[in-house]
Amino acid sequence: MTSSWTPDELDHAGPEHLDPEFVAGFDRKQGFPDPTPEIDALRAHGVGEDATVVDLGAGTGRFALAAAGVFARVVAVDVSAAMIRAIGERAAAEGVTGLETVRGGFLSYEHTGPPADAVHCRHALHQLPDFWKTLALRRIAAVLRPGGVLRLTDLIYDFQPDEAEGIFAAWLAGASTDPARGYTADDYAEHIRTEHSTYRWLLEPMLTASGFEIVETTFRGRLYGAYTCVRR
Ligand SMILES: C[S@@+](CC[C@H](N)C(=O)[O-])C[C@H]1O[C@@H](n2cnc3c(N)ncnc32)[C@H](O)[C@@H]1O
Numbered sequence: 401m402t403s404s405w406t407p408d409e410l411d412h413a414g415p416e417h418l419d420p421e422f423v424a425g426f427d428r429k430q431g432f433p434d435p436t437p438e439i440d441a442l443r444a445h446g447v448g449e450d451a452t453v454v455d456l457g458a459g460t461g462r463f464a465l466a467a468a469g470v471f472a473r474v475v476a477v478d479v480s481a482a483m484i485r486a487i488g489e490r491a492a493a494e495g496v497t498g499l500e501t502v503r504g505g506f507l508s509y510e511h512t513g514p515p516a517d518a519v520h521c522r523h524a525l526h527q528l529p530d531f532w533k534t535l536a537l538r539r540i541a542a543v544l545r546p547g548g549v550l551r552l553t554d555l556i557y558d559f560q561p562d563e564a565e566g567i568f569a570a571w572l573a574g575a576s577t578d579p580a581r582g583y584t585a586d587d588y589a590e591h592i593r594t595e596h597s598t599y600r601w602l603l604e605p606m607l608t609a610s611g612f613e614i615v616e617t618t619f620r621g622r623l624y625g626a627y628t629c630v631r632r
Pocket of ligand 1: 409412413414417418456457458459460461477478479480483504505506507521522523524527528
């Protein structure tokens with residue numbers, strides 16, 4: 401997508417994600433999330449070992465590196481050069497071969513080869529404002545074959561506007577006090593102020609309008625949502 405009104409995705413990427421020092425400590429900060437449930441969710445919805453899987457907003461590659469040992473073709477896509485470099489370094493250190501890395505964004509990634517069987521996207525889509533999120537979802541649908549699976553997890557607001565104050569207060573109260581080992585109240589406040597988490601009741605119609613059927617949804621704490629969707 402390139403036109404005079406297309407944003408530079410780096411402006412929305414979160415400056416910390418472009419900073420090699422932050423990237424070096426990113427997995428520890430986010431508590432080394434286990435990619436196994438994500439891989440299991442794809443398998444449970446028919447994504448087999450011969451599948452092509454694209455991980456959009458791949459970060460340091462925790463999902464993509466694990467997925468590379470399970471699925472035939474895995475492409476890790478991220479707009480941040482520092483993140484892409486980190487994936488390459490980890491792949492080399494761990495002896496992971498065959499993982500493809502592409503520096504690109506939701507609005508700029510050009511898929512090559514046969515359509516993907518699955519797209520994985522964790523904690524990244526909220527970087528885009530809603531108008532752009534819908535175009536990103538449309539582009540994800542175009543990457544997938546009909547019947548392909550989108551596994552989307554993100555910070556998604558599962559409440560009504562007048563509940564926001566109470567829910568955010570509880571969220572911030574339960575935050576980490578160590579910025580190296582978790583997200584602090586300041587981090588959460590910055591997320592609310594500057595990033596683009598969407599209400600659940602807006603995101604779901606966006607998914608439908610973008611060509612997806614939602615087949616499974618789980619929420620944690622009315623803030624973290626996980627969707628498995630099938631491309632119609
Ligand atoms: C919070 S991190 C999550 C990384 C990874 N998915 C994970 O769960 O560990 C968000 C990632 O999205 C990437 N990102 C931000 N905007 C993007 C865009 N427009 N297109 C692709 N990736 C983007 C950032 O560079 C960063 O690596």
